Every structure is written in structure tokens, then in C-alpha cells.
Amino acid sequence: MKNLIILGAGTAGTIMASHLRKKLAKSDWTITMVDRATHHDYQPGYLFMPFGIYSADDVRRPMKRTVPHGIDFRETDVDRIDAEANRVLLPDGTALPYDVLIIATGVHPAPDQVEGMVNGDWRKNVHEFYTFEGAQALAGRLKSWQGGKLVVHICEMPIKCPVAPLEFCFLADAWLQKQGLRDKTEIIYVTPMSGAFTKPVASGILGKLLDEKRISVVHDFAIARVDAEKKAIVSWDEKEVSYDLLVTVPPNMGAEMIERSGLGDELNYVPTDKHTLQSKAHPNIFVIGDATDCPTSKAGSVAHFEAEVLTENILHFIAGEPLRSRFDGHANCFIESGHGKAFLLDFNYDQEPVTGTFPLPAVGPMKLLGESRLNHLGKMAFKWIYWNVLLPGLPIPFIGHQMSRLGKNIPPQDLKTAA
Amino acid sequence: MPTKNLAGTPVDTNDEGYLVNRSQWNKDVAAALAAEEGITLTDGHWKVLDFIDADFKEKGAVPGMRRMNKVGNIPTKDLYALFPDGPIKKAAKISGYPKPVSCV
Numbered sequence A: 001m002k003n004l005i006i007l008g009a010g011t012a013g014t015i016m017a018s019h020l021r022k023k024l025a026k027s028d029w030t031i032t033m034v035d036r037a038t039h040h041d042y043q044p045g046y047l048f049m050p051f052g053i054y055s056a057d058d059v060r061r062p063m064k065r066t067v068p069h070g071i072d073f074r075e076t077d078v079d080r081i082d083a084e085a086n087r088v089l090l091p092d093g094t095a096l097p098y099d100v101l102i103i104a105t106g107v108h109p110a111p112d113q114v115e116g117m118v119n120g121d122w123r124k125n126v127h128e129f130y131t132f133e134g135a136q137a138l139a140g141r142l143k144s145w146q147g148g149k150l151v152v153h154i155c156e157m158p159i160k161c162p163v164a165p166l167e168f169c170f171l172a173d174a175w176l177q178k179q180g181l182r183d184k185t186e187i188i189y190v191t192p193m194s195g196a197f198t199k200p201v202a203s204g205i206l207g208k209l210l211d212e213k214r215i216s217v218v219h220d221f222a223i224a225r226v227d228a229e230k231k232a233i234v235s236w237d238e239k240e241v242s243y244d245l246l247v248t249v250p251p252n253m254g255a256e257m258i259e260r261s262g263l264g265d266e267l268n269y270v271p272t273d274k275h276t277l278q279s280k281a282h283p284n285i286f287v288i289g290d291a292t293d294c295p296t297s298k299a300g301s302v303a304h305f306e307a308e309v310l311t312e313n314i315l316h317f318i319a320g321e322p323l324r325s326r327f328d329g330h331a332n333c334f335i336e337s338g339h340g341k342a343f344l345l346d347f348n349y350d351q352e353p354v355t356g357t358f359p360l361p362a363v364g365p366m367k368l369l370g371e372s373r374l375n376h377l378g379k380m381a382f383k384w385i386y387w388n389v390l391l392p393g394l395p396i397p398f399i400g401h402q403m404s405r406l407g408k409n410i411p412p413q414d415l416k417t418a419a
Numbered sequence B: 001m002p003t004k005n006l007a008g009t010p011v012d013t014n015d016e017g018y019l020v021n022r023s024q025w026n027k028d029v030a031a032a033l034a035a036e037e038g039i040t041l042t043d044g045h046w047k048v049l050d051f052i053d054a055d056f057k058e059k060g061a062v063p064g065m066r067r068m069n070k071v072g073n074i075p076t077k078d079l080y081a082l083f084p085d086g087p088i089k090k091a092a093k094i095s096g097y098p099k100p101v102s103c104v
């Protein structure tokens, strides 16, 4: 009997368990999945909780409903990986030996990485929406909001779902209008980047949208500390932005367990071959989802595309063949823009997001980098797709792991280099 | 592509003034690039530039802030004191490497 262990039963781990249980004979392979959480969260739903659009029940399910059949699930923390001895150590001293290991422990917000952030004002006037508890606490805070300065802030890149803070701005703008509080609220978007988004075409379009919605932008802001007394964030070059309510995205760090195992970089991300998803240090360790250092977005859609590639490569690895399947960095994100509309981005390692139609050329029905009602319905449908299609590892019609250039308005000079 | 004379050496740069060919870089060119930014290079600056050089040769990318802190042992506060307003971009330019790409 051989052992395959998956660390982390989040989006990526669960999809991998679904795929591999179908491919690896139960008589030959035990698949063990380890996670300390009692629940599986639909994290994209955190964005909607502060505005009362989603409740706790929409985003949270008990692990026993999301772990696929035929998987040996262990609800426990992982102490560390002993890669030299091919085993995973649990805090109670148990050692789990493996033939193949998949790391899918994701990233988490680490507010303690910023001086003064976790202070007396934490979860009172300093909030985040990247955790279940954070999104819930922020919903409570918004109930008593009377107006003032709302600062939406990113500490440092990379973060998972890099568009979520922008979406938060757009949703806050719409929600405040409904409450009759928009004219009493100043919304300021503070980012360490030089523009609204990481990629130029999208950055221009989203920057314009912020403008239209009267959301001011402070860019190139590298936070040094939170000054709770002054109620201000202060940058390394002593710029200050004061707030009445700060909604920040703390640094997104990989699991401490990765650091304890000596397998991570400075953010506890695991150095990974961006095409094969094999760890750079150990051939029988593979990495998927937010836990990698691959230069694409940290997103559920990415985990889904990666899972198709990784499943094939693990089968190759087990058969002693070269890892033939290659991931191209494909990411696909909806950007909720408020008032029942959304944008859609589709891109990969080489192709930045551009305008066009998706998934079919000219027909669409969804618009790339344009605002539409149908994109919004797509985003809302994603919750159902997540629980019922993505986690069970079923294919999404028309959308493959390799990004398609069809339907994209790619500038001619880029087409040449891409060919 | 602009060509200019720095410390007596002709160098090719892109529109933002970053060298496009690192083989044209030397310590005098670095000093001239620094002077354009109003910086006089000291040992403190060289510690940063040397780390960027070594790390680029190992990783193929200009290190980010956290990597400077953790791997290079250079605190952010020092970086801002040495290279005011955007230390990573400035230090990358002076060390002859490309402008760091913003993460996705």
C-alpha cells in the first residue's frame, strides 16, 4: 500500500482529493488529507458578508460535507514536514509516512507583521475581511457607521484575490448610497502599487472606475505602522493617512508550518516550478494553490486550473514518466463593481487582462474588462459552482486550464511576441 | 532606446532610465546613476547593492522588501534612509537591474 498525503483541505486540497481518488486505485493508494479547520469556507463570500449580502451559512460548511469519499481525513494541525525522511509530523507526535506529498496549506492574513496593527482598536476601528471572523466583525461595525473617513488599504503584495480590496470599495460605495451615507463618507483606497491593479490595461480601466465613483487613490504607500492614537496609517517615508474606519488587507503569509519545515521563502511560500507544480527542493513534494510562489494570482480559479495539471503530473510521477503537463498561469476573476454589475478578467503568465468576450469569441456571453449585469450573475453563480462543481473536481464547460486567446482584443504588437 | 554617457561609458537605458544591458554596469556607472537620484554612495548603500546583485544572480529577480529584511538583513527603515521615496526601485536602478515587476 502506498501513501499520498495532502496537507490542507481548502480549495486546492479538496479538488486534488476529488481528482486523485478517481484516478488512484483504492487497493494501491491510501489518500490522507490533513487540516486543522472544522469547516471549509467559500472565501470569495467573505467580501459580501460585511454588507449583509451573504450570511455565515452561505460561506461555511462542515468539513465532513466537503471532504470527498474514500479519503482518510485527519482534523489536526501539522507540526512540520520532515522531507528528508518522507514523513509528516503531527503535534501529538504521530508520524505519517508518504510516497507523494501535496502541500495545499494556502496563505493567511498576518496583521501582527505590521507594527501597531493589532492594537486596542483591532476589530473596533481597524478591520479586515480576509477571514470569517474579520468579515463578521466588520459587518457589525458597519451597522453603526454614521459617516466619516473610510480607508480601504493593502499592506503589501502579493495578496490572494488581488482585486478583492477594489471590489470592497465598489460595494461600499453602492451600500453607502443605499444607506443615504455616501455623501457623509469619504472613501480612500491606499495601495503599495503604482496604480489600481497589477496589470496595466486593467489598472487603467479600474482606475477610471474609482474616479467615477468618487473614490480617491493614494498609491505607492508602503505602510510602516498603524498609529492608533492618531487613527492614522503611516508609511516608511512618513506620509500619513488618517481614518475613522480602516479596512486593511494584512500581509498574506504562508503557513508557519512551512517555515518550521525549512521549505519556504521569506513569506513562507514554497518555491515551486511554475509549469509542473513540483517543489524545487524535493521531487516527491508537489505544491498547489496559494501556497506556491508561482507568479500568477492567488485565486480559487487558479487552484482549479492547476489541479487539472497537477493530477496529470502526479500520475506521470508515479509511473516514472517525465512531468509532461504544463500550467500556463491561467487566472479568471470576476470583479464585483456594485449595483448588480461586475467585470471579468482572464489572463496568464504571458498575457495580461484585455477587453473582449468570454468564453466564446464575439458571442460571449460575458464581457472581458467591461461592466455588465451578466458578469455579476456569473460572480454570484460562482458560489453554487464552487460547492457543486469545483470542489468535486468536475470540469467547467468551455473553460480549460490553458487560457484561450480567442475573443480577446490583444494589441497586435503583443500578438506577435505571444505567437 | 536612449544611449547616454555615464562616468565616461556609453550605456543603453530604457525610457525610465534603467540599464538594458547589465554588462555595461560598473561601480563608476553606479555612482553616476546614484548621482542622478541625488545620492552619494556609501558603504551602507553598497551593502544593499551587493545584496541585490548576489540575490539577482541566484533568483533571477530583484528582491522585494521582505526579502531584503529577512535574507539580506537590511531593515526597511534603513532602506528608506538610504534610498528615499521608493527604495527598491531606486536601488534596482543604481545596481543596473530592471525595475522590479509588481506582483500579481
Ligand SMILES: Cc1cc2nc3c(=O)[nH]c(=O)nc-3n(C[C@H](O)[C@H](O)[C@H](O)COP(=O)(O)OP(=O)(O)OC[C@H]3O[C@@H](n4cnc5c(N)ncnc54)[C@H](O)[C@@H]3O)c2cc1C
Pocket: A007, A008, A009, A010, A011, A012, A013, A034, A035, A036, A037, A042, A043, A044, A045, A046, A047, A076, A077, A078, A079, A104, A105, A106, A107, A129, A130, A131, A160, A161, A164, A255, A256, A257, A288, A289, A290, A291, A298, A299, A300, A301, A302, A303, A332, A333, A334
Ligand atoms: C475575501 C476573499 C475574496 C476572494 N475572492 C475570490 C474570487 O472572487 N475568485 C477566486 O477565484 N478566488 C477568490 N479568493 C481566493 C481563494 O479563496 C483562494 O485563492 C483559494 O481558497 C486558495 O485555495 P488553497 O487551497 O490554496 O488555500 P485555502 O483554501 O485557504 O486552504 C488552506 C487550508 O490549509 C489549512 N492549513 C493551513 N495551515 C495548516 C496547518 N499547519 N495544519 C493544518 N491545516 C492547515 C487551512 O486550515 C485551510 O483549510 C478570495 C479570497 C478572499 C480571502
